[in-house]
Amino acid sequence: DGGITQSPKYLFRKEGQNVTLSCEQNLNHDAMYWYRQDPGQGLRLIYYSQIVNDFQKGDIAEGYSVSREKKESFPLTVTSAQKNPTAFYLCASRRGLDVDTQYFGPGTRLTVL
Amino acid sequence: GQSLEQPSEVTAVEGAIVQINCTYQTSGFYGLSWYQQHDGGAPTFLSYNALDGLEETGRFSSFLSRSDSYGYLLLQELQMKDSASYFCAVRDPPGNTPLVFGKGTRLSVIA
Numbered sequence: 001d002g003g004i005t006q007s008p009k010y011l012f013r014k015e016g017q018n019v020t021l022s023c024e025q026n027l028n029h030d031a032m033y034w035y036r037q038d039p040g041q042g043l044r045l046i047y048y049s050q051i052v053n054d055f056q057k058g059d060i061a062e063g064y065s066v067s068r069e070k071k072e073s074f075p076l077t078v079t080s081a082q083k084n085p086t087a088f089y090l091c092a093s094r095r096g097l098d099v100d101t102q103y104f105g106p107g108t109r110l111t112v113l
Numbered sequence: 114g115q116s117l118e119q120p121s122e123v124t125a126v127e128g129a130i131v132q133i134n135c136t137y138q139t140s141g142f143y144g145l146s147w148y149q150q151h152d153g154g155a156p157t158f159l160s161y162n163a164l165d166g167l168e169e170t171g172r173f174s175s176f177l178s179r180s181d182s183y184g185y186l187l188l189q190e191l192q193m194k195d196s197a198s199y200f201c202a203v204r205d206p207p208g209n210t211p212l213v214f215g216k217g218t219r220l221s222v223i224a
Contacts, residue, residue: 033211040121042200042216043156058211090155100146100204102212104155 002027004105006091011110013085021076021108023091032074033092033102036060043090049074078110085112117201117215124221125191133186133218135201145177145184146202146212156200159186188220196222 004025013019025032031050035043045058049068063082068074078085091105117137125131135145144163148156162168162177162184174187188195198219202212 031211035214040216040219043214045211045213048211100144100161100202100212101158102156104157106155107153 004091004093004103006089006105006108008108009106011108013110013112015112016080018077018079019085019110021078021089021091021110023074023076023105024072025074025091025093025103025105026072027093027095027103028071029093029095029103030071031094031096032068033094034058034064034066034074034076035090035092037088037090037107046076046089085110117203117213119199119201119215119218121216122219122221124223125188127191127193127222127224129191130187130189131191131220133188133199133220135184135186135215137182137184137201137203139182139203139205141206142179142182143204145175147175147186148200148202148214149197150200150217151197159199191222193222193224196220 007022033048034046037043044060046064047058047066049055052071055066055068065077088107088109090107092102094102119135146161147159149159150156160175162175167176172189177184198217200214200217202214204210205213
């Protein structure tokens with residue numbers, strides 16, 4: 001089955017610790033995205049990558065970092081510099097230029113204690 | 114810059130029809146997408162309109178008026194499982210850019 005996987009589903013961390021969220025896709029999609037969702041809010045873009053070894057900041061990139069060493073993988077690190085990291089994090093991918101359909105992973109709910 | 118406006122909440126009765134509106138302001142325009150998200154779940158793609166008019170997919174339809182910068186999602190024969198949040202989204206600026214999402218409309222279907 002093709003799709004996007006995110007792990008873990010729930011993650012707890014102490015304040016001040018960096019944490020890395022995993023995102024893997026086997027859809028052979030070029031573009032990948034990270035969104036953050038807070039309760040009752042829409043999806044806000046953190047980072048995105050259109051090709052391997054390249055990525056761009058989204059609207060709320062401060063306190064986050066990413067890498068794109070492989071087409072299939074786009075991990076997100078939430079650093080201690082992120083002031084309010086508790087949120088639901090969604091990874092998505094898109095095939096290419098001609099489609100608007102983004103496929104989302106199941107999400108990771110991060111709670112910082 | 115861009116902005117998308119949609120109502121925050123809508124309540125409708127099972128079996129009825131409900132319309133969720135979305136107005137947008139963008140620097141350019143490719144098309145309007147709609148996504149559904151159940152509580153705790155991932156958003157899933159519902160529909161996409163690039164041209165004016167109505168697109169129908171089963172119980173769901175989506176409409177676009179480019180001249181009015183307006184679209185809506187129409188859900189017919191509502192079922193309890195349709196209770197979810199619905200997001201409109203655009204690519205702005207047009208091109209190989211990420212989708213920008215509205216804040217979502219929470220639909221509650223009641224018996």
